[in-house]
Amino acid sequence: MVADQDTKTGLPFVSIINKRTMTGTLSSESGRFYIEAVPGDTLEFSMLSYTSRLFTVPSMSSTHDIYLQKRLFDLQGVNVKGKNYHNDSLAMREEYGRYFNYKKPGAVDVLKTLPANPITALTYLVPSKARKRKEEFKEQLVYWEKEKYIDYRYSPEVVEKMTKLQSPELDSFMLKYRPTYQFLNSASEYDLLLFIKQSFEEYKKSKAEK
Structure with missing residues (x-):
């Protein structure tokens, strides 16, 4: 589970990235998550308004709670206003841009790649777990963005x-x-x-x- 360092409550929609495979997932509403990893892999946990944290998967199989610390901001002389959906959305798209911009390889990609690298072109035609995870992660991010828009209005x-x-x-x-x-x-x-x-x-x- 990934949780707040101070309150120990689970954090929803935390981004968890396996730095080796560059695949990721989001934590559930209760802060629970599942991601494929092997011993030695480095996982990056990040969320807006929290300090990112790196975690190295241990050699022995076990469960670990990950705690994130809230980032402190100096608000002296600053007018505090309500959340701005557009700013939050832009910040999230900047942080997770490679997933929002991910597109499933199509016939055009195969034809473009085939002359220079036929092996890579052929891999586009074979189902890939990594590509599937990226597509699922993108769907989760889009869903989260829509939910935030509803909350905003x-x-x-x-x-x-x-x-x-x-x-x-x-x-x-x-x-x-x-x-x-x-x-x-x-x-x-x-x-x-x-x-x-x-x-x-x-x-x-x-x-x-x-």
Whole structure:
């Protein structure tokens, strides 16, 4: 498990990279993860706002908890504002750029590579575990980015202002009526507020019927 150094709670969406194979994965919501490695491999654990950590896989098979330390920032003279999704997204794409930009080799890649390096070209035609892991990791990163976008627009502050609900009821409402990425990606602010209003009307109606 990978966890916060101070709270000892699991950290979700931590990037774990095997430096030898350059394959990676993300930790689950509880901080648990699985990655293929052999003794001597170096694993890199990184997450925004935390100091990256390297871990060498020991010779004997065992489980290890990895703790990450939060990075401290000097906020003196700085106006602290709410999270900016666009900045977070750009930072994540910069950090994991090689995975976001990864494209599965196609027929064009084979034809381009064939004259100069036929062996490499042929490997493009054979299923590869490493390529599959990169594709899966990219899918995880894209999923995480979409979830952060939903959190950015469908925030507790906005929903609370529209519904006057307070936690924990607010949390339950937001989870039950959480909008999809597809909807939010094309919805205006008016569309979102109308969605929350209509969802709240439905919520009150279903609550009264119980």
